[in-house]
Amino acid sequence: MFTKVLRVAVCTCSFFYTFYVLCHLTYFLSKRIDYDENVESEKGENLAVKALWHSLINFGLISVFILQHSVMASDSVKDLYAKFNVEDVERSIYNISASAVLHFLISTWMPVPWVFLWNFNNLQGGVLWYILSLIQVIGWCIVYIGCIMMDISELAGLKQVYYKLSGRPCPMALKSRELQRYFMHMRHPSFTGFLMILWIHPLMSIDRFMMASLLTAYMALMWTIDMGDYSYHSIIITRKEMEINYKKH
Structure with missing residues (x-):
């Protein structure tokens, strides 16, 4: 009984904490950052040292985030969950740890x-500024809609615990081998959305440029979709189109 309550507590806390951090992340990546005119009074050498120090801190924060994602998703860590028969809380613990690292990054980030x-903030209210802001909104829509389409309950870790408590097999085990392979190669469902969010912003400061570059490189390296996955995806789309056309007629 205790283990069941603990499982429910872990996945519930993970869900709400992840939701909280994602709200902060949305604001953090898309908020309007103004150019600090007060720094013009400082000497160029002091500004250069300050920028370098901030960049080193930010680089360390991103490195911790990437390390967490890589280690927690490794097969050796997954084997530990299987060894102790707690595979159902793997996703919840992963989300908690990722959210904690993101929360620390957001709180400690040095702009x-x-x-x-480039800096288009002085054009606020103009057409270009509105276009860039709209692209940010579209990017977040792609990210969150992509998560919902991939089964948000499973991504949040809720479905795994529910299936475990109801005596069912792991949700991933019920999927086809091709779909499991596709999910393994596609580390995140919204690569395009994140590219739009990271790169298309009214102010591309040097710290944002470093974040965008490192995260883009990391996502590109982890995105190992091949022709087999592409063929499977094409078959599924064709099948869905046939089902829709059949229902219409």
């Missing part, structure tokens, strides 16, 4: 708004 590649 460098006085060094930037």
Whole structure:
């Protein structure tokens, strides 16, 4: 009985904490950052040292985030869950740890708004500014809709615990071998959405550029979709189109 209550507590806390951190992440990545005019009074050498120090801290934060994602998703860690027969809480613990690292990153991030590649904030209210802001909204819609389409309850870790408590096999085990392989190669369902969010922003400061570059490289390396996955995806789309056309007629 205790283990059942503990499982429910872990997945519930994971769900709400992840939701809380994702709300903060949405604001963190898409908020408007103004150029700090006060830094113009500082000497160029001091600004350079300050920018370098901030960049080193930010690089460390991103490295911790990438390390957490890589280690927690490794086969050796997954084998530990299987060894102790707690595979159902694997996703919940993964989400909690990822959210904790993200929360720390957001809280500790050191912006460098006085060094930037482009700055369109002075055009606020103009057509270009609205276009960039709209692209941010579209990017987040792609991210969250993609998660919902992939079964949000399973991504949140709720479905695994529910199936365990009801005596059913793991949800992933009920999927076809081709779909399991596809999910293993596609580490995140919204690669395109995150690219839009990270790169299309009114102010591309040097710290945001570093974050966008490192996370883009990491996602690209972890995205190992091949022709077999592409063929499977094409077959599923064709099958869905045939079902829709059949229902219409």
